[in-house]
Amino acid sequence: MIEFRSPRPEEIGEVVDLINYVFRVSSGMEPTMGRQFPTLLCPDNASNIYVAVDDGKIIANIAIKKNTGIVYGHKISMASMGAVCTHPDYRGKGIGTQLLNKVFDRLNEEKVGIVTISGTRGLYRRNKCVEAGGINTYVLNREKYSYRDLDGTGYKISQHIDDTGVLFDIYQREPVRYQRTRSEFPVLLKAVPMVHPPVDALTTVLAYSEGKDGAGLAYLIGFEDKPGVFKVVEYAGERLAAAWLAGKLLDDAGMNEIIFEVPTYDTVFSSILDSTGKKGELSYYPSTTVRVVNIESLWSEIQNIIDEMWGDGKPPFAIEDLPENVCHDDLETLTRFLFADVDRLSCGKPWDRVFPIPLPWPNGLNYI
Numbered sequence: 450m451i452e453f454r455s456p457r458p459e460e461i462g463e464v465v466d467l468i469n470y471v472f473r474v475s476s477g478m479e480p481t482m483g484r485q486f487p488t489l490l491c492p493d494n495a496s497n498i499y500v501a502v503d504d505g506k507i508i509a510n511i512a513i514k515k516n517t518g519i520v521y522g523h524k525i526s527m528a529s530m531g532a533v534c535t536h537p538d539y540r541g542k543g544i545g546t547q548l549l550n551k552v553f554d555r556l557n558e559e560k561v562g563i564v565t566i567s568g569t570r571g572l573y574r575r576n577k578c579v580e581a582g583g584i585n586t587y588v589l590n591r592e593k594y595s596y597r598d599l600d601g602t603g604y605k606i607s608q609h610i611d612d613t614g615v616l617f618d619i620y621q622r623e624p625v626r627y628q629r630t631r632s633e634f635p636v637l638l639k640a641v642p643m644v645h646p647p648v649d650a651l652t653t654v655l656a657y658s659e660g661k662d663g664a665g666l667a668y669l670i671g672f673e674d675k676p677g678v679f680k681v682v683e684y685a686g687e688r689l690a691a692a693w694l695a696g697k698l699l700d701d702a703g704m705n706e707i708i709f710e711v712p713t714y715d716t717v718f719s720s721i722l723d724s725t726g727k728k729g730e731l732s733y734y735p736s737t738t739v740r741v742v743n744i745e746s747l748w749s750e751i752q753n754i755i756d757e758m759w760g761d762g763k764p765p766f767a768i769e770d771l772p773e774n775v776c777h778d779d780l781e782t783l784t785r786f787l788f789a790d791v792d793r794l795s796c797g798k799p800w801d802r803v804f805p806i807p808l809p810w811p812n813g814l815n816y817i
């Protein structure tokens with residue numbers, strides 16, 4: 450009989466072997482999953498990992514990293530899900546589905562409001578996960594890019610950042626982000642979790658001010674996706690300085706194109722990049738689905754955001770107070786209303802001003 454449980458800390462090695470086999474070794478790649486997800490696939494996180502076991506052998510896995518989203522200063526209890534796999538000999542028997550629903554039940558008991566999943570496949574969609582968020586993708590081209598002549602601002606560029614504390618200080622000021630500790634930052638940066646197939650290291654460029662204390666202003670973290678094409682996986686800080694950094698990569702680092710995925714809530718950066726001539730292309734957060742797991746917890750946490758942004762009149766107190774065209778009993782519709790910024794149903798003001806609630810960017814250093 451198949452048993453569903455968390456692995457014991459000493460079984461983590463066997464879990465990582467299964468994950469490496471499914472995601473790396475079976476496609477001819479190096480077994481890098483443990484190195485790429487050091488805070489997820491480790492004995493300390495064993496109680497947030499869920500496995501199916503057949504006769505003592507681990508045959509399926511779902512790994513969770515609990516995290517706190519911070520949206521305009523308000524906390525949201527979140528979790529990221531990844532490394533979802535079933536050994537090929539056991540697929541198509543409903544084991545993945547059972548394990549997934551057990552994980553949702555557990556997260557619900559633990560009062561986690563929302564889980565983001567790296568994947569959009571049928572397994573997730575059949576189980577109330579939906580695409581959400583919204584990004585504008587910009588491909589900045591060397592010939593046409595115009596944010597270069599800002600040298601009078603006193604911006605300086607640094608490519609050798611020994612002290613990641615300066616990056617931490619910039620990220621911590623972001624209005625929509627994950628709670629990420631000063632000591633986690635270098636660990637995640639070194640791990641390169643979000644690049645498939647894996648690369649050895651990410652490139653980080655930092656803009657700092659020439660002023661008296663040389664304060665960090667903005668950073669871009671990314672990698673050369675194809676020759677001459679730099680894909681930014683995470684940016685933070687002062688947006689004009691971030692745009693200037695992109696110009697430096699085009700001019701001084703020999704890049705032909707820079708790819709930015711800019712969340713739709715970041716209207717400041719979008720308007721800067723729009724003014725270079727080419728609009729971004731709108732899509733959901735790529736390769737991601739979202740599932741509300743404990744609606745009561747989530748609602749009470751986002752209530753503060755709603756109250757603050759509402760304006761005149763009484764803000765909605767309960768989920769039932771949401772507009773009539775949002776079906777509250779249907780989790781998928783509700784999740785889209787709360788968090789999706791593509792193909793939105795217009796509900797008029799103030800609803801359209803408050804919703805969607807921004808979600809932290811899932812494909813940066815916190816990628817699972």
Ligand SMILES: CC(C)(COP(=O)(O)OP(=O)(O)OC[C@H]1O[C@@H](n2cnc3c(N)ncnc32)[C@H](O)[C@@H]1OP(=O)(O)O)[C@@H](O)C(=O)NCCC(=O)NCCS
Pocket residue numbers: 471509533534535536539540541542543544545546547567568569570571572573575
């Ligand atoms: C994805 C994976 C974990 C599914 O595990 P599993 O134990 O076979 O899952 P289940 O048997 O519960 O069901 C999954 C599959 O059975 C079929 N299936 C099950 N119930 C179904 C239903 N009601 N209707 C249609 N198809 C169904 C589907 O093909 C489904 O795969 P899908 O997600 O591509 O639609 C497994 O195929 C795997 O390890 N794949 C490789 C790793 C991977 O891609 N992981 C996901 C990363 S996003």
